[in-house]
Amino acid sequence: MEPAQQTENVIEMRGVTTRFGAHVVHENLDFEVRRGEIIAVVGGSGSGKSTLLREIILLQKPDAGSIRVLGEDITRISEAAALDLRRRWGVMFQRGGLFGSLNVLENIGLPLREHTDLSDTLIDQIAALKLSLTGLEADAAKKFPSELSGGMLKRAALARALALDPELLFLDEPTAGLDPASADGVDQLVLKMRDTFGLTVVVITHDLDLLWSIADRVAMLGEHQVLAVGTMEELTHSELPAVREYFEGARTAAARRRAEHEVPLAANT
Amino acid sequence: MAGWKTQPAATIAQPDPGIFALSGNWTVYGIGRVEQRVDALASTQGAQPVVIDGAGVAALDTAGSCLVQQLLTQLRKLGAKPELRGWQPDFLKLLELGERPAPQPGAPLPRFPRLDALGRGVLAGGVQIYAGLSFVGDVVLTLGRCLAQPARLRFRPILYNIQSAGTSALPIVGLLAFLLGVVVAYQGADQLRRYGASIFIVDLVGISMVREFAPLVTAIIVAGRSGAAYAAQIGAMKTSEEIDAMLTLGISPLEMLTLPKLIALVIAMPLLTVFADATGILGGMVMASSRLGVSFADFVDRLGLAVAPASFMVGIAKAPVFAAIIVLTGCFQGFRAEGGADSVGRQTTRSVVQAIFLVIVADALFSVLFSILGL
Numbered sequence A: 001m002e003p004a005q006q007t008e009n010v011i012e013m014r015g016v017t018t019r020f021g022a023h024v025v026h027e028n029l030d031f032e033v034r035r036g037e038i039i040a041v042v043g044g045s046g047s048g049k050s051t052l053l054r055e056i057i058l059l060q061k062p063d064a065g066s067i068r069v070l071g072e073d074i075t076r077i078s079e080a081a082a083l084d085l086r087r088r089w090g091v092m093f094q095r096g097g098l099f100g101s102l103n104v105l106e107n108i109g110l111p112l113r114e115h116t117d118l119s120d121t122l123i124d125q126i127a128a129l130k131l132s133l134t135g136l137e138a139d140a141a142k143k144f145p146s147e148l149s150g151g152m153l154k155r156a157a158l159a160r161a162l163a164l165d166p167e168l169l170f171l172d173e174p175t176a177g178l179d180p181a182s183a184d185g186v187d188q189l190v191l192k193m194r195d196t197f198g199l200t201v202v203v204i205t206h207d208l209d210l211l212w213s214i215a216d217r218v219a220m221l222g223e224h225q226v227l228a229v230g231t232m233e234e235l236t237h238s239e240l241p242a243v244r245e246y247f248e249g250a251r252t253a254a255a256r257r258r259a260e261h262e263v264p265l266a267a268n269t
Numbered sequence B: 001m002a003g004w005k006t007q008p009a010a011t012i013a014q015p016d017p018g019i020f021a022l023s024g025n026w027t028v029y030g031i032g033r034v035e036q037r038v039d040a041l042a043s044t045q046g047a048q049p050v051v052i053d054g055a056g057v058a059a060l061d062t063a064g065s066c067l068v069q070q071l072l073t074q075l076r077k078l079g080a081k082p083e084l085r086g087w088q089p090d091f092l093k094l095l096e097l098g099e100r101p102a103p104q105p106g107a108p109l110p111r112f113p114r115l116d117a118l119g120r121g122v123l124a125g126g127v128q129i130y131a132g133l134s135f136v137g138d139v140v141l142t143l144g145r146c147l148a149q150p151a152r153l154r155f156r157p158i159l160y161n162i163q164s165a166g167t168s169a170l171p172i173v174g175l176l177a178f179l180l181g182v183v184v185a186y187q188g189a190d191q192l193r194r195y196g197a198s199i200f201i202v203d204l205v206g207i208s209m210v211r212e213f214a215p216l217v218t219a220i221i222v223a224g225r226s227g228a229a230y231a232a233q234i235g236a237m238k239t240s241e242e243i244d245a246m247l248t249l250g251i252s253p254l255e256m257l258t259l260p261k262l263i264a265l266v267i268a269m270p271l272l273t274v275f276a277d278a279t280g281i282l283g284g285m286v287m288a289s290s291r292l293g294v295s296f297a298d299f300v301d302r303l304g305l306a307v308a309p310a311s312f313m314v315g316i317a318k319a320p321v322f323a324a325i326i327v328l329t330g331c332f333q334g335f336r337a338e339g340g341a342d343s344v345g346r347q348t349t350r351s352v353v354q355a356i357f358l359v360i361v362a363d364a365l366f367s368v369l370f371s372i373l374g375l
Helices: A049-056 A079-087 A104-115 A120-133 A150-161 A180-197 A208-214 A232-236 A241-247 A250-261 B035-044 B062-077 B089-097 B113-148 B155-194 B198-239 B242-248 B253-291 B296-306 B309-335 B341-373
Strands: A009-020 A023-034 A038-042 A064-069 A089-092 A168-172 A200-204 A217-222 A225-230 B011-016 B019-026 B050-060 B082-085
Touching (some): A023 A049, A038 A049, A049 A200, A104 A150, A150 A168, A225 A232, B035 B062, B050 B062, B155 B198, B309 B341
Parallel strands (some): B050 B082
Antiparallel strands (some): A009 A023, A009 A064
């Protein structure tokens, strides 16, 4: 093992190939995530971002290659080891994935009830704490997912993903469909969680604001591979035309201006 | 890698009356055993100052900090002044996170819960009946509009629904009606043989089958098969905002979803019932020849005399009414789904139960009506 603890990889994908019938999604793809970083995965529609995530979190098997998560080779993992691994990560799905028959507090408490031997009172307290950490009002606790707005839904889903204090957090489009203020709130929340708990965060996103403001590194998928990995600054000056094209345009410029100068958008004009 | 399972569990000790010494892993998997001990220790502590020594704590997470905060709150309530000592700076930061008061939500309970539940039940029932009646009214109006402009009728979905609710149901309807015919003949055989009236098995099977059993068993199977499918389909569309999309596109969901089903089933049900008549009587014939020695030829001969055309028509006339009940109940309950998958399941169950209930009620009303009419 390397002496430097900072560069330890929590996720390592080597030579991963995925096909759906004749359609190739990934071919010989390599990808690493380091401990403690916020890494964003970007790419056009159909570039295999979601498939990548599903493979890492054991929802789908690649056709070839190896994937190591938290030191375990998940391509040949036993059921018991898979269960242990699942307790060590949290996943927030794009549409929340909250259970419609449970209220928000019960949704957050569910993993605790399933996997620990804590008392109901303590579980409710922990769930309420996670809820307030994600910035939801206390009166949201008794609401059902169908009664929540989009932003509240995302926060509640994030609170559930954090229920077991995971080491690894996966976020699928955490800001999609949110208004700018709520999206900003989610960005800051993710950053706060990382700093407080030392989480490693993998974010799938199209949100350029999020990329500029919180991502330590960005991995761009394309042509069945990881085309480029680096900071936003590096990627926007990439030599690969496909990468530059993806990030170019007015929206990037505006987002960068805001990130660099912290000028409110209204004051720009 | 130190697996979370092999960690030493959290412990709390009291080496000195003024000191609580915490050690081990105060994490979500480590604190299960220590929770009650924390409670017990805190409640025996008097109102003197106490030190919470965290030097031995190897790991802490939000669950652990929640428990420590619970301990602190309890001690403060008793008047003891707890003081944190020896904690790692990271852990102190986490403890602060847990400090915000846990919300204690919960609406006040009603004074008379049973009365409250009864009132809500009656109200919900009334609202549902009202909504059901206005749904039927809506469907009738839409049907009227479509019949005035037949170009608006959607023939492809109608044909598709005839196939899925009618043709595809033939095997199961046929089989069940056949078995029902066998059962009726079997039950009647003994009694009739005793009176030497074996040939009347034809009257028994023929009349009961065409008047009652065939329409009823067909309706029950179709309610379970297609009625449930209607509710589930429309319910899922409602929860995924497809119905809303349809409305904003200026398409009437009733015209697009309900009318084709209604027209299709009103056409298909009488045909299914005729088929059930035939297979049911066939079942009776098989049983009559094996248990009573009534040959197929004798049976068919007698059938023409025993079953008047009016009896046959009475049975067939019920079928379209049953069809309308099944479609309207299924669609109505589907449209009432809201929220998530859970609600779709509930509405589907409701649609089947109510459809079968209403079909049997309608059948009873038909019996009264036909006896008044002397049919």
